[in-house]
Amino acid sequence: MASLSIIFLTFISISLLPVLCLSFSPENPTDRRVLVLLDDLDLKSSHSIFFKSLQARGFELDFKLADDPKITLQRYGQYLYDGLILFSPMTERFGGSLDLEAVLDFVDAGHDLIVSGDTNASDLIRTIAAECGVDFDEDPSAMVIDHTSYAVSDIEGDHALIASDGFIQSDIILGSTKIEAPVLFKGIGHSLNPANSLVLKVLSASPSAYSANPNSKLANPPSLTGSAISLVSVVQARNNARIMISGSIDMFSNQLFKSAVQKAGASNKYRKSGNEQFVTELSKWVFHERGHLKAVTVRHHKVGETDEPAMYRINDDLEYSVEIYEWSGTSWEPYVANDVQVQFYMMSPYVLKTLSTNKKGLYYTSFKVPDVYGVFQFKVEYQRLGYTSLSLAKQIPIRPFRHNEYDRFIKTAFPYYGASFSTMAGFFIFSIVYLFNK
Incomplete structure (x- = not known):
């Protein structure tokens, strides 16, 4: 009886093996399991629109504090997540087994990454960005300021909340639907490493922008100015892993998603900023839902x-x-x-x-x-x-051709053939004349 039971169980296992393999095989390239690391769990509610848009598209989000001692990206050599979102610009050190090297190995394994910096971004976040070809402003208290393209607000003289429409011209990255309203941005700017040809600006500052501390007078010319300032950049690595780097975590917030926006000097006032459309479309590209x-x-x-x-x-x-x-x-x-x-x-x-x-x-x-x-x-x-x-x-x-695959007579060699036969004929005639001539 025991042997019959073993044979029956073996037969069932073999018969179900194709079904099991099919059920665990990926049907699409879209990353589905995403780890979200936060400085504060309150971000889960203050940025809920962005997170809910990911969940509505089928992503499984695992929220953790950035210093959680149980954080791990892999177990038994297998990665537990397909994507990583770092909304922890203030974190000096990750918890658990996660560190700078682990994040870079995660990307090297072909997984996707979203990094958000902010004013007073930690050295850890700056180093991760630098490894991806992005250099945040060295001044830890610097912000992007624009006295021409700022967003009109109730706070007089607040030119650190800028309204940018310097989008990359790519339907694949930002979608085919044009983003009409400017994007509200308040945070730190960055520049692209010229040695890295894989990084691209997707949202640029205007020519009148500069990066400085808004609460102090300029003692020296700012290091970042004009359109060279990138607000949001992306990287597609050679292994097709995709990375998004933003200088503002507020850009993803519900408040800026719902805010009306009017660019200084412009007559058009939009009832809703372009933040939600911009971030949603860009996240689709980052997580391989497009392109x-x-x-x-x-x-x-x-x-x-x-x-x-x-x-x-x-x-x-x-x-x-x-x-x-x-x-x-x-x-x-x-x-x-x-x-x-x-x-x-x-x-x-x-x-x-x-x-x-x-x-x-x-x-x-x-x-x-x-x-x-x-x-x-x-x-x-x-x-x-x-x-x-x-x-x-x-x-x-x-x-090459085998010895029996060449043409027997080659047209271009006819002169040589003629020379050979004429030599033989001449020798024959010479022999006859020499032997029989008296």
Whole structure:
């Protein structure tokens, strides 16, 4: 009986294995488990609109104080979260096993990160931002001030609450719906590290802005001025992990989400600021709900055939194809573009072709194998602003003609053939004349 029970349980386990594997396999690229670290749990209610928008889109938020001694990002070598939100600009040291190195390793593993600084941001937050290519103003009490593009308010002379509309021009990052109202911002500015080519400004200050302490007179020229000041920046790492860095935690607050806004000197007054739309659309990009590509079904074969060969011969005609899809937030849709290219590569590209598309996700082309033998690669390196990068490589050897595959007579060699036969004919005639001439 015991043996029969074991056999029955084994059969049930094997039969359910495909179902279990399917149920735990990810159906979309969107990060779902997000750890939110706060300086104060009151932020959970004062910034509830932002958090509820994430939860409405299917995210599971785990709120913890930044100095909670039980904080851990991974267990038994597996990450417990897919995203991390640091709304703890004042924290000097994280609790538990979380530290600067752990945060950077989290991003290096391909996970996403939102960091919010503020005035008097701690050295820890500044260091995390610096590792991502962003340098906050060195003055710990500095704020972005603008005497031209400030938001009109009841507080006379409060020019630290600015109304910015310096958005990046990218529908992929900020969505296709234009943000009409300016974004209210009150916090610290930052600059981009010129050595880091991966960081982008998504919200810039106006040319009249500068960074300084609003409660003291300027003794020296400010270190950050004009449009060089970035208010919100993003990074897409080479492993496609995405990072958002903001200099204001108030920008995410319910108060600024609901506030009316009027830019100084402008006649238009908006009943609601652009903060909610801006932050929501940007968070969709950060958490891969938009601009995420995948490539499947990479194929190559000789023209007229369907099977992929083990190698090609020089001068063979071949066809190459790949399918590329884009995540729409709910499903995979065909990606349509006219700038996807394939390289046939050995040390350098011998062939560079722009792929044609049927606008249903399939990209294809055909070309002749170059008259060079060796080990080649089909390479697709696709990088476009706002989209995850694609890097595809497939290796294939190229052989020369075999001894029995050459043409018996080559047209370009006819002069040499003629020279050989004329030499033989001349020798024969010379021999006859020499032997029989008296």
